[in-house]
Amino acid sequence: MSKTSDNRNQILQALDGKTFKDLAPQWKLHIKRMFQGIKDDEEIHCLLPKHSGKVSFMISSCGRTVTLGIKTGRSTVIHRERVSEFVDFLLRNDVEKSVCATYLFYHFGDGTIKGNGGKRMTVAELRKEYGEHFEFASKKLQGKELIEAILRRTFLEGNGPSEANIDYFYYGTVSFGYLASADEVMSFLRKKTERNSPFYIGPFSIQPCNRNLDRDVSLERERYIVLFKWAALKEDMKSIAMNSSAML
Numbered sequence: 001m002s003k004t005s006d007n008r009n010q011i012l013q014a015l016d017g018k019t020f021k022d023l024a025p026q027w028k029l030h031i032k033r034m035f036q037g038i039k040d041d042e043e044i045h046c047l048l049p050k051h052s053g054k055v056s057f058m059i060s061s062c063g064r065t066v067t068l069g070i071k072t073g074r075s076t077v078i079h080r081e082r083v084s085e086f087v088d089f090l091l092r093n094d095v096e097k098s099v100c101a102t103y104l105f106y107h108f109g110d111g112t113i114k115g116n117g118g119k120r121m122t123v124a125e126l127r128k129e130y131g132e133h134f135e136f137a138s139k140k141l142q143g144k145e146l147i148e149a150i151l152r153r154t155f156l157e158g159n160g161p162s163e164a165n166i167d168y169f170y171y172g173t174v175s176f177g178y179l180a181s182a183d184e185v186m187s188f189l190r191k192k193t194e195r196n197s198p199f200y201i202g203p204f205s206i207q208p209c210n211r212n213l214d215r216d217v218s219l220e221r222e223r224y225i226v227l228f229k230w231a232a233l234k235e236d237m238k239s240i241a242m243n244s245s246a247m248l
Contacts, residue, residue: 053158079154102137134198178241
């Protein structure tokens with residue numbers, strides 16, 4: 001079992017089947033945010049989703065159900081998918097083919113847009129030789145509607161055909177963490193920009209999972225995966241949660 005799954009299950013076990021009065025103090029605060037007006041004797045039930053996606057599990061109480069997404073640990077990866085699927089998504093959103101090709105050139109770093117080149121370059125080599133091209137293409141991704149679509153895909157919805165949106169997002173463990181509504185997080189993401197990678201959307205960097213410069217066979221599949229990283233995830237979630245209208 002991964003650390004992420006273990007953390008999710010610990011949180012689920014801390015909530016499922018409990019009454020509000022029996023919860024740990026921090027979870028009383030979080031559940032009260034999700035279910036305003038909840039009474040001490042109200043029961044809480046949790047259910048794992050049928051499909052993997054942004055929803056870690058669903059929480060039911062007071063006749064309502066909300067969906068919760070969970071992240072923990074040092075990893076700043078907020079989303080991952082096959083690079084071919086991401087490029088198809090960009091094309092469906094009217095991104096120019098030349099821009100998509102430039103991203104693929106950056107992603108594979110081997111002089112091709114298919115990943116079948118001979119020499120594999122480091123990020124430093126790529127930026128030195130082609131930085132201006134990357135900057136030009138990245139600017140083409142900064143349209144308001146496209147940013148919104150990418151943020152929704154990578155944070156809120158996922159890329160599956162039947163996945164539910166998250167209502168709340170939690171960063172932390174069963175013993176401590178930061179909770180914010182999905183609307184609060186999306187509002188923050190729309191306003192913040194971090195240019196910490198040649199390709200970025202809001203505070204998310206867009207990059208390959210692994211260029212596999214050493215040609216390790218076991219890592220080759222990772223060359224075809226694109227990652228979206230939220231570098232300041234922990235710090236930003238603290239800021240969002242502490243400035244939430246529910247906390248004021």
